[in-house]
Amino acid sequence: MIDELHARPGRDPKDELDLRQDVALLTADLIDIASVSGNETRLADAVEQALKSLGHLEILRNGDAIMARTMLDRPERVILAGHLDTVPLPTTPGSRGTVPSSWDGDVLYGRGATDMKGGVAVQLALAAAVTEPSKDVTFVFYDHEEVEAAKSGLGRLVRENPDWLQAHFGILLEPTDGTVEGGCNGTSRFEVTTRGKAAHSARAWMGHNAIHDAAEILARLRDYQPQTVTVDGLEYRESLNAVKINGGTAGNVIPDACVVEINYRFAPDKTPDDAEGLVRALLAGFDVVRTDAAAGARPGLQAPAAASFVAAVGAEPKPKYGWTDVARLSELGIPAVNFGPGNALLAHSDDEHVAAADIRACLSALTTWLQ
Amino acid sequence: MIDELHARPGRDPKDELDLRQDVALLTADLIDIASVSGNETRLADAVEQALKSLGHLEILRNGDAIMARTMLDRPERVILAGHLDTVPLPTTPGSRGTVPSSWDGDVLYGRGATDMKGGVAVQLALAAAVTEPSKDVTFVFYDHEEVEAAKSGLGRLVRENPDWLQAHFGILLEPTDGTVEGGCNGTSRFEVTTRGKAAHSARAWMGHNAIHDAAEILARLRDYQPQTVTVDGLEYRESLNAVKINGGTAGNVIPDACVVEINYRFAPDKTPDDAEGLVRALLAGFDVVRTDAAAGARPGLQAPAAASFVAAVGAEPKPKYGWTDVARLSELGIPAVNFGPGNALLAHSDDEHVAAADIRACLSALTTWLQ
Numbered sequence: 001m002i003d004e005l006h007a008r009p010g011r012d013p014k015d016e017l018d019l020r021q022d023v024a025l026l027t028a029d030l031i032d033i034a035s036v037s038g039n040e041t042r043l044a045d046a047v048e049q050a051l052k053s054l055g056h057l058e059i060l061r062n063g064d065a066i067m068a069r070t071m072l073d074r075p076e077r078v079i080l081a082g083h084l085d086t087v088p089l090p091t092t093p094g095s096r097g098t099v100p101s102s103w104d105g106d107v108l109y110g111r112g113a114t115d116m117k118g119g120v121a122v123q124l125a126l127a128a129a130v131t132e133p134s135k136d137v138t139f140v141f142y143d144h145e146e147v148e149a150a151k152s153g154l155g156r157l158v159r160e161n162p163d164w165l166q167a168h169f170g171i172l173l174e175p176t177d178g179t180v181e182g183g184c185n186g187t188s189r190f191e192v193t194t195r196g197k198a199a200h201s202a203r204a205w206m207g208h209n210a211i212h213d214a215a216e217i218l219a220r221l222r223d224y225q226p227q228t229v230t231v232d233g234l235e236y237r238e239s240l241n242a243v244k245i246n247g248g249t250a251g252n253v254i255p256d257a258c259v260v261e262i263n264y265r266f267a268p269d270k271t272p273d274d275a276e277g278l279v280r281a282l283l284a285g286f287d288v289v290r291t292d293a294a295a296g297a298r299p300g301l302q303a304p305a306a307a308s309f310v311a312a313v314g315a316e317p318k319p320k321y322g323w324t325d326v327a328r329l330s331e332l333g334i335p336a337v338n339f340g341p342g343n344a345l346l347a348h349s350d351d352e353h354v355a356a357a358d359i360r361a362c363l364s365a366l367t368t369w370l371q
Numbered sequence: 372m373i374d375e376l377h378a379r380p381g382r383d384p385k386d387e388l389d390l391r392q393d394v395a396l397l398t399a400d401l402i403d404i405a406s407v408s409g410n411e412t413r414l415a416d417a418v419e420q421a422l423k424s425l426g427h428l429e430i431l432r433n434g435d436a437i438m439a440r441t442m443l444d445r446p447e448r449v450i451l452a453g454h455l456d457t458v459p460l461p462t463t464p465g466s467r468g469t470v471p472s473s474w475d476g477d478v479l480y481g482r483g484a485t486d487m488k489g490g491v492a493v494q495l496a497l498a499a500a501v502t503e504p505s506k507d508v509t510f511v512f513y514d515h516e517e518v519e520a521a522k523s524g525l526g527r528l529v530r531e532n533p534d535w536l537q538a539h540f541g542i543l544l545e546p547t548d549g550t551v552e553g554g555c556n557g558t559s560r561f562e563v564t565t566r567g568k569a570a571h572s573a574r575a576w577m578g579h580n581a582i583h584d585a586a587e588i589l590a591r592l593r594d595y596q597p598q599t600v601t602v603d604g605l606e607y608r609e610s611l612n613a614v615k616i617n618g619g620t621a622g623n624v625i626p627d628a629c630v631v632e633i634n635y636r637f638a639p640d641k642t643p644d645d646a647e648g649l650v651r652a653l654l655a656g657f658d659v660v661r662t663d664a665a666a667g668a669r670p671g672l673q674a675p676a677a678a679s680f681v682a683a684v685g686a687e688p689k690p691k692y693g694w695t696d697v698a699r700l701s702e703l704g705i706p707a708v709n710f711g712p713g714n715a716l717l718a719h720s721d722d723e724h725v726a727a728a729d730i731r732a733c734l735s736a737l738t739t740w741l742q
Contacts, residue, residue, distance in 0.1 A: 185573060187573070187623075189622060200693065201610055201612055201614055201634045201636065202556060202558070202610060202636045202692045202693035202694070203610065203692050203693075204597070204610035204611075204612050204636075205608070205610070209592075209593075209612055209613065211589060211612075211613040211614075211615075211616050211631075212589055212592055212593035212612070212613060213593070214589055214616070215586055215589030215590040215592075215593050216590075218582060218583055218585055218586030218589065219586040219587075219590060221580075221583055221586075222580070222583035222584070222586050226575070237576070239572055239573060239574065239575035239576070240575075241572055241575050241580055241582075241583070241625055242580065242582040242583060242618075242619070242626070243572055243582075243619050243621070243622050243623070243624065243625070243626060244582075244618065244619030244620075244622070244626065245582050245585070245616055245617065245618045245619060245626075245629065246616065246617055246618075247613075247615065247616045247617075248613070248614050248615030248616060248632065249615075250614070251560060251614050251615070251632065251634055252614070252634065253614065254612055254614070255613070255614060255615065255616075258616065260582075261619065261622065263572045263622055263623065265572065265573045265575075321573045321574050322571065322573035322574070323573065345571075
């Protein structure tokens, strides 16, 4: 079938999705319906239509988000969630992580190949193939994941359709290279500002240099040893970094201000307030302002549904270092893990790609667990 | 006469300059012919016309620069130099350092009041009043001092009319509050760059933080004790500072570069290469690039013409910390000092002003010395 695709490179996007074809080819079809954040409607329409045509699912549409669920009165319910949107297409000529998709042997290139149309294809293939799962399943497809948190489609569903978001366990099909990554680190941002006194740089002694004062901030960050914290059996490695610095106004003026922006990724044993306390203690004596924070998520792998899932997948679970939407499920009291095809390090890259075999392996593991 | 001016606040700029009126009123007339850098032609025309009408001076015009000299075969020749241009007018409503000028009692407000139409008025008044000076005098009025060095009108005269720029001594009538400020510090700029390795800030250990590496640069600058160097009897105080810092690309990326911009104002015992050597030694191990340099000027107060001038003024000479065009005269082998009315700290300010008495005192001192 891949050879067949090679033979028709100029094919039109198929807005009528075939959920029963090979899941890697389905991924290519999903890539070919471009869906950069804010432009998910066409893909959402195609997904909604395909799910409706299956006939056995209860369906809800909210904006460009779609939820579809079985109602089989199983003792357990699981959520399988994924976002429909992608980051913008590459601007570098010749980039392969774009639209339309392309194949190189058995590797699929395109925007969203890893993040996360492979995962969405697995969700859709499961919806079509496993009509009588051993657990009730709620499939969640949502918009606006790759942009500011306030726009999040999942956040909107949590606010507006909370009755649909009740489950014993959740799986977010973000790329994890086929392993189970439990929970996630939290993330927080701070601005640390030094203030000096401007003066002509030919008479520096008339002023006070705010950039020189930032030396101590950077030295404390440089010398800090980030913690590794074990939570529910997984080791969460933290990161605490200056991510931006800016000071000075002109080449002949002693700078009167310097701002260091800090990003602290903290283990899910800490609340955002705990994280802020740590940063304030480290930078005692400086003007620290918290500008953003999102709690992490504990892996919750002791929950029965989670344990059975990990056993079914058969691989050693790992911690998730980046913040993902599992934290939103965790806030609802739903233990959740990340499990999906593709290497997270390729996400957003100009060279975004995924191996067809990895998408099929993910589908196979979930099919086994759900049957 | 000042009361008379108060009575006609809406007067037109006088393009026909009266060089024999009170020198403070002449300053007001010069201010009222706005001459922001690049727009000096109208003022240059007025200055040229007024000098020509005196009849005893040889005159050369080059662009918007004018030179006028006596040819009395005196054993010594002195240059009296000043720039015609100003920085732009203030944009803050209500600022008094603007055009037209205004009086507050005996204090003259306006753009160029201190920098340096008071000095230019003194030059013009001397040209008219001292027709048989004890030393031959070359008056130099030039354009484009307040902008990048490549546009300097004095630089153009040095290149194109070097025969006119021969003298035993030079006085630049930049504001010094009536004291003699000898020579000037040099100035140089450097960019110091640290390079790291970008990575997602949730996995900082995959990268290397270039901003953290800048801690050591800032610490060395903070801990450095700037030198004070005695040159020809004057104490030149140096300044070595980070004036800008910039690093980081996004809030979730480990920064792969950080650039610190440094301004080193060095005493005139050092060449720009000496200055670079000092910065390189201080920041050994870092990537240092020199981006700009201008030599300073030794005060040269031992020269006979300089010594007689200092004796005539009667005040203790001081060093000049900022770079001025005396360095261009110094490069030609002409010892030169700064001596002019007004406080240099008011230059370029929205509130630029000068006391009428200070302009008159400067004229008086130079008249006494030249007669």
